[in-house]
Amino acid sequence: MRTSLISTATLHNSPRSNLAEMQKRLSDATKEVSTGRHADVGLKLGDRTGRNVxxxxxxxxxxxxxxxxxxxxxxxxxxxxxxxxxxxxxxxxxxxxxxxxxxxxxxxxxxxxxxxxxxxxxxxxxxxxxxxxxxxxxxxxxxxxxxxxxxxxxxxxxxxxxxxxxxxxxxxxxxxxxxxxxxxxxxxxxxxxxxxxxxxxxxxxxxxxxxxxxxxxxxxxxxxxxxxxxxxxxxxxxxxxxxxxxxxxxxxxxxxxxxxxxxxxxxxxxxxxxxxxxxxxxxxxxxxxxxxxxxxxxxxxxIVETRINAFETVDPVDAKVEVDQLTTQIEMSYSLTTQIMRLSIMKYA
The missing domain is CATH 1.20.1330.10 (f41 fragment of flagellin, N-terminal domain)
Structure with missing residues (x-):
């Protein structure tokens, strides 16, 4: 039988593991809602970037x-x-x-x-x-x-x-x-x-x-x-x-x-x-x-603007949904972090 040790620090930091990524995605999604364009057009288009340029x-x-x-x-x-x-x-x-x-x-x-x-x-x-x-x-x-x-x-x-x-x-x-x-x-x-x-x-x-x-x-x-x-x-x-x-x-x-x-x-x-x-x-x-x-x-x-928009624009509804979802996830992550911070192994000694 093998025993795994989980420290309070591990529990404290676990909800934060994806927080930075979610904050980056939220920033990009918020930008897409305000501009109507992909936050990083080159990343999104990949090998089609040259045509857009x-x-x-x-x-x-x-x-x-x-x-x-x-x-x-x-x-x-x-x-x-x-x-x-x-x-x-x-x-x-x-x-x-x-x-x-x-x-x-x-x-x-x-x-x-x-x-x-x-x-x-x-x-x-x-x-x-x-x-x-x-x-x-x-x-x-x-x-x-x-x-x-x-x-x-x-x-x-x-x-x-x-x-x-x-x-x-x-x-x-x-x-x-x-x-x-x-x-x-x-x-x-x-x-x-x-x-x-x-x-x-x-x-x-x-x-x-x-x-x-x-x-x-x-x-x-x-x-x-x-x-x-x-x-x-x-x-x-x-x-x-x-x-x-x-x-x-x-x-x-x-x-x-x-x-x-x-x-x-x-x-x-x-x-x-x-x-x-x-x-x-x-x-x-x-x-x-x-x-x-x-x-x-x-x-x-x-005509050119229509073709550019086909490459660069995002669906505003989808972008708004993503902002709402990410906001909810981040709020939940902060809430969970707060709850974990209140835990102490001393309570179970």
């Missing part, structure tokens, strides 16, 4: 693209707005041109209006969304267009002086300006003056913008242009028309020569406005494509 990565990429698209849409919307405001300024100048101003007062008014229009054009091209310059293209860290009173004015003055032998500043040489014939003015506009708004002069005198616009990836398999640069034909033509109207001192020109300037300015301004309208239409098309891409990605997110 891949789904999480896909979900993150889709959500990041939607966030990026919201920034692109904000940039497009602001670009559309500032172009619209600038267009209204140009429309007013265009209206005043239809009557060919021929009095000192109306000519001066148009000249002032054109100079203000040039400033509006430069302000528009130098618009920023607080992070980048909207019309800088991929070179979006600095203002795209130079102040007219700097290099552009110098280039225009030098061209007038070189072509017609005018004094400095050429706008004040009334006699020299009055002597310019219509044919000579047309030749100047077509050649020396036009060259100021073409490359390479445009890039060295007027604009530091990149020819390459910002392109954004709007979905996993689609990219779209999401900006306009200050180097478009629209900007160059508007700048050219406004310079003619604001800097040639129309009052000093022969009436026939002045008419040549007006006709060229009208044609150039109309072309620039048409190009601007076209660019705004393109922006609307790009924004629509982004919206369509967002709709597709939201649908894809719903």
């Amino acid at each position: 891949a789904l999480r990565r896909d979900l993150g990429n889709l959500e990041a693209m939607i966030t990026s698209n919201s920034l692109a849409k904000a940039r497009i919307s602001q670009t559309h707005t500032v172009l619209g405001s600038m267009g209204e300024t140009m429309d007013a100048i265009q209206q005043n041109l239809t009557t060919y101003p021929d009095t000192n007062q109306t000519i001066r008014l148009l000249e002032t209006q054109s100079k203000e229009g040039m400033q509006a054009l430069i302000r528009t091209m130098n618009s920023t969304d607080g992070r980048v310059y909207l019309f800088g293209g991929i070179n979006s860290s600095q203002p795209p267009m130079a102040d007219y009173d700097g290099a552009p004015r110098t280039a225009v003055d030098n061209a007038l002086i070189a072509k017609f032998g005018l004094s400095i500043p050429p706008q004040n040489d009334s006699a020299g300006l009055a002597a310019i014939t219509p044919a000579d003015m047309q030749d100047f506009i077509d050649n020396e003056f036009d060259a100021l708004f073409q490359d390479p002069d445009w890039g060295t005198t007027w604009s530091s913008a990149s020819d390459e616009a910002i392109t954004s990836r709007i979905s996993p398999d689609e990219t779209v242009r999401t900006s306009i640069t200050a180097n478009t034909d629209a900007t160059r033509r508007l700048a050219k028309a406004l310079t003619m109207l604001g800097e040639f001192n129309m009052n000093a020109l022969d009436p026939d020569t002045r008419k040549v300037v007006y006709e060229n300015a009208i044609t150039t301004l109309n072309s620039g406005l048409t190009e601007t309208i076209s660019e705004r239409a393109n922006l609307g098309h790009f924004e629509k494509r982004i919206n369509v891409a967002d709709e597709r990605m939201h649908a894809a997110i719903d």
